[in-house]
Amino acid sequence: MNVVLLGIPGSGKGTQADFLKNRLGLRTINTGDLLREAMKKKTELGKRTKEFMEKGDLVPDKILLDFIEEKIKEQKRSSGFVLDGFPRTLKQAEDLDLIFQKLGTELDCAIKLDISEKRARKRLEGRLVCPFCGAFFNLETNPPKDDILCDICGNKLVRRFDDNKETIATRIQVYREKTKPVENYYKKQGKLEIINGDAEADVVSRRIISVLGK
Numbered sequence: 004m005n006v007v008l009l010g011i012p013g014s015g016k017g018t019q020a021d022f023l024k025n026r027l028g029l030r031t032i033n034t035g036d037l038l039r040e041a042m043k044k045k046t047e048l049g050k051r052t053k054e055f056m057e058k059g060d061l062v063p064d065k066i067l068l069d070f071i072e073e074k075i076k077e078q079k080r081s082s083g084f085v086l087d088g089f090p091r092t093l094k095q096a097e098d099l100d101l102i103f104q105k106l107g108t109e110l111d112c113a114i115k116l117d118i119s120e121k122r123a124r125k126r127l128e129g130r131l132v133c134p135f136c137g138a139f140f141n142l143e144t145n146p147p148k149d150d151i152l153c154d155i156c157g158n159k160l161v162r163r164f165d166d167n168k169e170t171i172a173t174r175i176q177v178y179r180e181k182t183k184p185v186e187n188y189y190k191k192q193g194k195l196e197i198i199n200g201d202a203e204a205d206v207v208s209r210r211i212i213s214v215l216g217k
């Protein structure tokens with residue numbers, strides 16, 4: 004089963020991608036994580052993408068698409084994918100269909116996690132991540148038990164470099180202008196499912212399982 008998760012930044016795609024990985028054994032491909040790793044390791048890709056990510060703009064397709072195709076092909080023997088953060092433009096959605104075609108498979112479902120822009124902004128402003136184990140928390144909805152320390156490994160939590168007011172505003176605008184049209188692309192294919200994402204994570208997970216018929 005191949006699933007795409009759509010939704011405004013802060014809508015909970017990362018949390019639900021992890022859930023689908025654990026529950027259905029799907030491989031997750033998270034473009035934001037892959038790009039942040041490339042930046043951290045200062046690879047050629049990381050150097051080329053840094054300025055876009057710091058501003059909250061999309062990384063141009065010509066830099067990203069070959070890289071993503073390679074990542075998907077690496078996983079082609081898995082029982083399916085959940086794509087988190089990709090596609091984010093119509094061109095990426097069309098290219099993803101071509102990649103799946105080449106692999107002899109197709110997308111089963113695009114799930115949009117629906118929350119308001121106001122809610123998304125609030126969630127992003129309160130988000131804390133653990134740089135060591137990758138766990139994330141939210142000062143408002145899921146605070147760490149011990150002030151700013153990770154509940155899982157005890158290390159100090161940090162904010163993501165692009166979770167500041169200005170960059171959040173850009174990311175939301177980019178979503179509105181470039182990513183929202185992707186919903187219609189999947190709607191026309193009869194593959195779009197819209198789920199209310201404004202609830203506890205496990206409630207949203209149950210809604211996802213129900214639309215996937217699992």
Ligand code: AMP
Pocket residue numbers: 012034035036038055056057059060061062063067087088089090091095165174
């Ligand atoms: P995310 O972790 O999904 O919020 O993504 C963080 C940043 O990575 C975005 O603001 C973009 O700069 C970049 N990025 C992630 N996925 C894509 C994509 N599919 N296309 C272009 N840029 C992306």
